[in-house]
Amino acid sequence: MISKKMINKRITLPFIALILIAAGSQAQVKHHYKTHSHLALSIANGKKVYVQNCLTCHQADGSGVATMNPPLIKTTYVLGDKPTLIKIVLNGFNEDVQINGQTYSNTMTPHDSMTDQEIADVLTYVRHSFTNKASAVTAAQVKVVRATNKKKS
Amino acid sequence: MKNNKWLSITSACLAIPALVLSLAFKDHKNAEPAGLTLQPGFEASIIADNLGSTRHIVVTPQNDIYVKLAGAKGGKGVLFLHQNGDKAEVASGFGNYGGTGIYLKNGYLYATSNYAIYRYKVNDKNEVIDPDQPETVVSGLVNHRMHDSKSIVLDNDGNIYVNVGAYSNICSEFDPQKKGCPILDSAGGIWEFKADKLNQKQGDGVHYAIGLRNVVGLDWNQQDNQLFVMQHGRDALHDLFPNLYTVHQSAELPAECMYALKQGDNAGWPYLYYDWQTHKKMMGPEYGGDGKKEADSKYLEPVAAYPGHYAPDGLLFYTGNQFPEKYKNGAFIAFHGSWNRAPEPQAGYCVVFQPFKDGKPYGDWEVFADGFSGSKSLKQPNDAIHRPCGLAQGPDGSLYVTDDVKGAIYKITYKK
Numbered sequence: 062m063i064s065k066k067m068i069n070k071r072i073t074l075p076f077i078a079l080i081l082i083a084a085g086s087q088a089q090v091k092h093h094y095k096t097h098s099h100l101a102l103s104i105a106n107g108k109k110v111y112v113q114n115c116l117t118c119h120q121a122d123g124s125g126v127a128t129m130n131p132p133l134i135k136t137t138y139v140l141g142d143k144p145t146l147i148k149i150v151l152n153g154f155n156e157d158v159q160i161n162g163q164t165y166s167n168t169m170t171p172h173d174s175m176t177d178q179e180i181a182d183v184l185t186y187v188r189h190s191f192t193n194k195a196s197a198v199t200a201a202q203v204k205v206v207r208a209t210n211k212k213k214s
Numbered sequence: 215m216k217n218n219k220w221l222s223i224t225s226a227c228l229a230i231p232a233l234v235l236s237l238a239f240k241d242h243k244n245a246e247p248a249g250l251t252l253q254p255g256f257e258a259s260i261i262a263d264n265l266g267s268t269r270h271i272v273v274t275p276q277n278d279i280y281v282k283l284a285g286a287k288g289g290k291g292v293l294f295l296h297q298n299g300d301k302a303e304v305a306s307g308f309g310n311y312g313g314t315g316i317y318l319k320n321g322y323l324y325a326t327s328n329y330a331i332y333r334y335k336v337n338d339k340n341e342v343i344d345p346d347q348p349e350t351v352v353s354g355l356v357n358h359r360m361h362d363s364k365s366i367v368l369d370n371d372g373n374i375y376v377n378v379g380a381y382s383n384i385c386s387e388f389d390p391q392k393k394g395c396p397i398l399d400s401a402g403g404i405w406e407f408k409a410d411k412l413n414q415k416q417g418d419g420v421h422y423a424i425g426l427r428n429v430v431g432l433d434w435n436q437q438d439n440q441l442f443v444m445q446h447g448r449d450a451l452h453d454l455f456p457n458l459y460t461v462h463q464s465a466e467l468p469a470e471c472m473y474a475l476k477q478g479d480n481a482g483w484p485y486l487y488y489d490w491q492t493h494k495k496m497m498g499p500e501y502g503g504d505g506k507k508e509a510d511s512k513y514l515e516p517v518a519a520y521p522g523h524y525a526p527d528g529l530l531f532y533t534g535n536q537f538p539e540k541y542k543n544g545a546f547i548a549f550h551g552s553w554n555r556a557p558e559p560q561a562g563y564c565v566v567f568q569p570f571k572d573g574k575p576y577g578d579w580e581v582f583a584d585g586f587s588g589s590k591s592l593k594q595p596n597d598a599i600h601r602p603c604g605l606a607q608g609p610d611g612s613l614y615v616t617d618d619v620k621g622a623i624y625k626i627t628y629k630k
Contacts, residue, residue: 117453117464117556124596126553127619128284132596153387157359166359170387 100185100197107186110179114172115187123191131158131165134191143184143198147206150180177203248624251584253567255538258583258626262302265293265621269314270365270528270604271614272323274340278305281604282325284363284618285312292316292325294342295623302623308334308345314363314430315376320409324374326364328357331376331407352376352407352414356400361428367441369434374409375441378402378416379428384448385484386500395484398424402483404432404443404475423475425513427483430550431529431605437543438573441475442517444526444547448487449554451499458505465555466491469519470526472545472568472575482513490519518575523552524562527603527618531570534611537628544570547579548602548615551587553595560595563587565602565615583626586617 111119118130125132133139138146138158153171157164172180177200188195248258267284274280279295279302290307315326322333323342332348351374355364361379368374380402382388385395395402406420422441431444452464459467468487473479485501486509488494495513497503520526528548532541544567551563565583569576588599595601600617607613608625615624 112557113456114453117450117554120553120556120594120596122594124594126595129553155359166362168358168360168382168387170383 100189103182103185103197104189106179107182107184108190110175110183111186114175115183118167118169123187123193125165126167128163129165129167130169131160133187133193135193136160139187139193140195143196143202144206146184147180147198147203148210150175150184151207151210173207177201177207249585249588250624250626252626253580253582255628255630256583256626257629258624259300260622261297261300261625262295262304262623263620265304265623267312267618268293268604268616268621268623269363269618270316271606271616271623272316272318273606273608273612273614274318275609276339277609278340279606279614279623280316280318280323280325281616281623282313282316283621284314286310291327292323292345300625306345308342309348315366317366317368317374319368320372322409324351324366324368324409326366326376328362328364329353329355331355331364331366331374333409349412351409351412352416352419354415355405356381356416358401361401361446363430365430365432367432367434368409369441370436370439372409373406375404375406375422375432377404377426377429377432377443380426380483382484383450384454384498384500386454389484392501402426402428404429404441406477420477422477423473423479423481425481425483425485426473430525430527431547433529433531433545435474435531435573436533437531437570438474440573442529442531442545443473443475444529445471445473445481445483445516446525447471447522448484448498449523451487455499455505458499458503462558464522465552465558466522468496468522469516470522470524470549471516472518472520472526472529472547473514474517474574475514479514480512481516482509485509486513488516488519490521493519518568518579520547520549520566520579521561523554525550525552528565528605528615530605530607530613532607532611532613534607536611537613540569541567543573544568545575546582546605546613548605550601550603550618551592551595551598556594560587560592560598563592563598563601565605565613583615583624 123133151173154169180203181198181200184198248260250258266287269282272280281293289310291311292309294306295302296305311327313327317324324333330353331351334342358381360381366376378401389395403424404422406422428446429443447468451459469490486495495509497507497509527550530546547566549562552560563586567582568579586600603618604616613626
């Protein structure tokens with residue numbers, strides 16, 4: 062029979078190593094999980110902002126309204142340059158826009174009364190919905206754009 | 215009548231409960247081949263299809279068709295079609311501009327871009343003589359993209375009327391201090407011009423009526439000798455004032471209004487909206503309203519009102535003899551259908567009949583033709599297969615309806 066002491070002696074070092082490895086990977090998982098949950102939260106909050114501020118014009122599926130309100134499905138505006146996209150929310154939009162050969166004429170009013178976080182969340186939601194797949198927008202990015210944003214007269 | 219009233223009040227075109235719809239289909243045996251649900255005794259057929267974005271339409275006394283396209287197709291913004299049996303074939307096209315308005319009167323075909331009114335002389339068969347040489351009646355009409363379509367109608371005294379839509383939902387971006395909407399000087403109203411005078415500018419016209427957010431459907435009522443227009447009501451009551459209006463209220467409100475206009479009338483946009491359920495002019499929330507306060511009584515009262523966001527794009531007073539007597543001198547309204555009702559189901563997408571007596575709306579409106587969208591409960595407007603837009607009456611009293619999604623033209627006749 063092997064004594065308890067011997068077992069202890071034999072497994073002590075590997076056991077510590079195992080704990081260290083586990084702890085390390087646990088930290089990694091935890092970190093990964095934290096980012097993921099942050100994204101999920103932003104998307105969930107963004108959906109609420111979308112429902113309240115965007116849905117009636119751009120529709121629940123982001124398909125927009127023919128000739129009037131542009132779609133948000135895989136367009137260069139939605140998937141492209143983040144500062145440009147952030148500025149559209151802040152300043153509104155009243156330019157000729159052609160998407161897939163169709164023009165859209167309705168004026169979008171400025172939404173600059175929304176907080177940095179709300180704008181970040183709703184854009185993150187849009188960039189992760191309607192078959193879109195693009196990186197998240199952060200409140201810090203919105204803050205930078207807002208600070209340098211010059212409204213068109 | 216009882217059934218019609220019930221239909222019109224509870225269901226309104228699209229949100230018809232399945233049971234009612236199935237009953238309706240049972241009653242209305244003529245749902246094919248155009249796929250529409252019609253009042254008993256009527257039949258519909260699609261006489262032309264895939265024409266482009268067909269907007270307003272004219273049928274000549276010779277039974278030929280002129281239809282305006284929202285966007286010129288192959289350099290042709292006006293199509294001319296001959297009817298042959300139950301089909302209409304494109305005979306020619308002209309006018310290198312998109313637009314909505316088209317009207318035939320006094321030996322000229324009038325057609326609009328989103329900036330201008332042109333006219334073409336026609337021969338004694340109402341065929342355009344020189345399609346490549348239009349005369350410009352008015353140019354430089356205000357167009358800032360939103361609500362840019364220019365609909366037209368002529369009176370019996372040589373005047374032409376055109377809407378210049380407000381390039382805004384509710385003017386808030388132009389009137390932050392609420393001192394008065396500044397764009398009303400050149401938009402959000404009806405302008406009157408001489409129909410036979412060339413090269414007029416907007417400033418040369420009479421600013422005939424103000425405070426109309428956007429008019430697409432309009433017609434001249436021959437009994438009253440008066441202009442009638444359909445206004446597209448404001449959007450986004452709930453989005454902008456979530457504490458004052460629920461999502462459902464915002465879907466139903468405000469009314470789409472019919473106005474009978476006289477020179478100088480002010481319908482009150484953006485200061486008010488009309489509640490079709492309480493029949494009251496309400497003070498707009500941007501201008502001190504709280505959802506309960508009524509508006510200043512000085513503004514024009516609508517003569518009829520319809521549920522929110524139905525989007526009336528066509529208006530036609532029926533003067534033909536083919537349909538039963540009750541339709542004579544009443545109004546058909548083509549509702550393009552809603553988008554601002556989301557997240558609630560969309561509605562509209564139908565042709566409504568509004569009975570008239572002695573030149574005024576009389577009695578409840580009813581859904582005359584339904585099923586254009588192809589869906590019983592439409593979520594997104596882009597899912598609609600067809601959307602009604604323009605209306606015209608043929609020489610035999612048939613009713614023509616355009617669809618601007620695919621470019622179908624429906625012909626509706628009465629067979630008893």
